[in-house]
Amino acid sequence: QVQLVESGGGLVQAGGSLRLSCAASGRTFSTFSRYAMAWFRQAPGKEREFVTGISGSDYSTNSAGPVKGRFTISRDNAKNTVYLQMNSLEPEDTAVYYCAAKLGAVGAARWNYIYWGQGTQVTVSS
Numbered sequence: 001q002v003q004l005v006e007s008g009g010g011l012v013q014a015g016g017s018l019r020l021s022c023a024a025s026g027r028t029f030s031t032f033s034r035y036a037m038a039w040f041r042q043a044p045g046k047e048r049e050f051v052t053g054i055s056g057s058d059y060s061t062n063s064a065g066p067v068k069g070r071f072t073i074s075r076d077n078a079k080n081t082v083y084l085q086m087n088s089l090e091p092e093d094t095a096v097y098y099c100a101a102k103l104g105a106v107g108a109a110r111w112n113y114i115y116w117g118q119g120t121q122v123t124v125s126s
Contacts, residue, residue, distance in 0.1 A: 022099030
């Protein structure tokens with residue numbers, strides 16, 4: 001069974017930090033390095049949007065403008081896990097954060113991602 005399981009969400013004050021994790025399991029992810037991994041987020045009443053992504057092989061990254069310089073994505077292929085370090089959090093970062101996987105290169109289009117986690121809530125208070 002293919003699974004992506006996010007963890008690490010919670011409530012934090014503006015200016016604080018959180019670290020999200022996404023663990024991939026299942027036969028599909030036996031070659032985890034083949035998959036580009038990404039984080040998306042969805043705030044109430046808004047569409048799901050790309051946050052940042054990382055390629056499977058050369059670890060190149062791509063991030064959306066609002067999070068550049070504040071959020072950092074990384075991965076550990078030996079542990080089938082991807083991380084999102086979020087610093088200098090703002091109330092506008094409040095959303096459900098989703099981990100997603102696709103073959104090939106990182107991209108911002110959510111419809112290209114095959115596998116999705118259930119999401120983890122991040123709430124930033126002002």
